[in-house]
Amino acid sequence: MAPGLDFEKPIEELKEKIRELKSFMEEKDIDLTDELERLQTRLKELEEETYSNMSPWDRVQIARHMDRPTTLDYIPHLFTDFIECHGDRLFGDDPAIVGGIAKFHGHPVTVIGEQRGRDTKENLKRNFGMAHPEGYRKALRLMKQAEKFGRPVITFIDTKGAFPGKAAEERGQGEAIARNLFEMAGLKVPMISVVIGEGASGGALALGVTDKILMLENSWYSVISPEGAAALLWKDSGLAERAAKTMKITGPDLKELNIIDELIPEVLGGAHHNPEEQAKTIDQYLWDAWQDLNPFNPEELVKKRLEKYRKMGKYGVASDFTHQS
Amino acid sequence: MIKDFFVKKKKYVTVPSQKAKQEVPEGIMKKCPQCKKIMYAKELKKNLYICQSCGYHYPLTAYERVEILFDKGSFEEFDREMISENPLDFSGYLEKLDKDREKTGLNEAVVTGKGKINGYSTVVAVMDSRFRMGSMGSVVGEKIARSIERAMELNLPVIIFTASGGARMQEGMLSLMQMAKTSAVLKQFSDDGGLFITVMTHPTTGGVTASFASLGDYNFAEPGALIGFAGRRVIEQTIREELPEDFQTAEFLLKHGQLDKVIPRDELKETLSTVLSIHTGGGEK
Numbered sequence A: 001m002a003p004g005l006d007f008e009k010p011i012e013e014l015k016e017k018i019r020e021l022k023s024f025m026e027e028k029d030i031d032l033t034d035e036l037e038r039l040q041t042r043l044k045e046l047e048e049e050t051y052s053n054m055s056p057w058d059r060v061q062i063a064r065h066m067d068r069p070t071t072l073d074y075i076p077h078l079f080t081d082f083i084e085c086h087g088d089r090l091f092g093d094d095p096a097i098v099g100g101i102a103k104f105h106g107h108p109v110t111v112i113g114e115q116r117g118r119d120t121k122e123n124l125k126r127n128f129g130m131a132h133p134e135g136y137r138k139a140l141r142l143m144k145q146a147e148k149f150g151r152p153v154i155t156f157i158d159t160k161g162a163f164p165g166k167a168a169e170e171r172g173q174g175e176a177i178a179r180n181l182f183e184m185a186g187l188k189v190p191m192i193s194v195v196i197g198e199g200a201s202g203g204a205l206a207l208g209v210t211d212k213i214l215m216l217e218n219s220w221y222s223v224i225s226p227e228g229a230a231a232l233l234w235k236d237s238g239l240a241e242r243a244a245k246t247m248k249i250t251g252p253d254l255k256e257l258n259i260i261d262e263l264i265p266e267v268l269g270g271a272h273h274n275p276e277e278q279a280k281t282i283d284q285y286l287w288d289a290w291q292d293l294n295p296f297n298p299e300e301l302v303k304k305r306l307e308k309y310r311k312m313g314k315y316g317v318a319s320d321f322t323h324q325s
Numbered sequence B: 001m002i003k004d005f006f007v008k009k010k011k012y013v014t015v016p017s018q019k020a021k022q023e024v025p026e027g028i029m030k031k032c033p034q035c036k037k038i039m040y041a042k043e044l045k046k047n048l049y050i051c052q053s054c055g056y057h058y059p060l061t062a063y064e065r066v067e068i069l070f071d072k073g074s075f076e077e078f079d080r081e082m083i084s085e086n087p088l089d090f091s092g093y094l095e096k097l098d099k100d101r102e103k104t105g106l107n108e109a110v111v112t113g114k115g116k117i118n119g120y121s122t123v124v125a126v127m128d129s130r131f132r133m134g135s136m137g138s139v140v141g142e143k144i145a146r147s148i149e150r151a152m153e154l155n156l157p158v159i160i161f162t163a164s165g166g167a168r169m170q171e172g173m174l175s176l177m178q179m180a181k182t183s184a185v186l187k188q189f190s191d192d193g194g195l196f197i198t199v200m201t202h203p204t205t206g207g208v209t210a211s212f213a214s215l216g217d218y219n220f221a222e223p224g225a226l227i228g229f230a231g232r233r234v235i236e237q238t239i240r241e242e243l244p245e246d247f248q249t250a251e252f253l254l255k256h257g258q259l260d261k262v263i264p265r266d267e268l269k270e271t272l273s274t275v276l277s278i279h280t281g282g283g284e285k
């Protein structure tokens, strides 16, 4: 059982009470079925109440849960014949991004995803899912390969951001991300992204210029982490909870802003409560998106993709504007 | 007329700090932030805002850049009337925009238009770091995207002078999406055979570095310009390691293969017009 989060404490407490009552009934052989049923009804109500009233910050906590399924956890449930392919052919292999070829509902596909560790040891190996330029360049290599063979690309976004380090800057972190945005905008195959956990800044966008962006409802996707935003805006990273709300970073917020295309519901309490069940829902949404893109030829896909990004932004005209040159 | 902007701008001659204000008569003299030598503002302007004794390149306002780059009277501005909205209802954002409009005489952090450099026509976008630190919100992204599209219609090259602290926090994800938008339009422009040149000036960081700034057919920079993706302080906190003194300077990037050339400001016009001439064909028959 996954450890509970702060806002889930009342649920944990009630569950414990039910366990106690059950063992008491067994021990003493007393019938308290009525009381037990009452508590179980209350638990159901409490769960529904809690999980349908989650604040953005609650969702951020779920997105960061140590047991939340990662790219490599979903791949075996969603694809068959996955073969991981390594390296950018320029510098090295970045374990913070994984990618390879597979089949989706029997069709060839290229799969790429950001990969954090599932424990401390793996997190060190995978640099907490924060990629270097070679990670983004590996992703690009695999995308161009997908284009050559005419197979769609599915990407999974799950990163605290591009790694801020000396080596990353020396090897052109900015250029690596920029190149991905540029090339993805023109890639002549269907492309779908799924935001499965955290999605911070250019490091997330570097896998996210696609035809359809799906997002798990307890994921977040933002120009900067809530802590970073709070530090920059209010000089206090402790105000992250406020930033999570103000910056509009959760799935429901971003669906409303038309930044993402589909919001994928999660199992009660978050994907980590039942990864297998969660994968089934993701599969449905992915397959729907796949079939939506199916009728378009490469030129139409690129044109539609450009139109989608071209429209993003909100601006006005100065009302007191009088001196146009 | 463009002339009006210059007249207006004079009211806002920048003085580096309060301290400098006390030591140096405002407007007439300027103290170099690098070598501390004092120069006449007039002379400094004649020297393209390069310190005569140490070569420090003072940051330029967008219109100063336009003035020293383009053939006299050739510049024609695009979309000057565009202004930012407050898409996330961010408290205080509209007031901050107002303040920066007042301070800079600009409507936003980028000026776009077309003009002639030694007779060669080009579209240009010049960022101005005085306005919200040159951060990229919807208007910056949109003006840049439109200027690239206009270049495509007019069959002209695009030169972008970058100067940016990164994303416009107050516009959240819409700010991040400007990276995708500008890069997507540039891809279309590139596939169409368009010539795109970037000149990175101090400072060019964050989302601008990770989008159009790095996507030039030629990536140039001014000497000493700070250019990078992540901020130096963030990196120091993350890796707990001392960074070289020239870290993330134009010279550092050149050494690491990230730039085509570092060009001093007084050679910029010539170099750019040479590049433009190489791309317009012609030559002996």
Ligand SMILES: [Zn+2]
Pocket: B032, B033, B034, B035, B036, B037, B051, B052, B053, B054, B055, B056
């Ligand atoms: Zn000097």
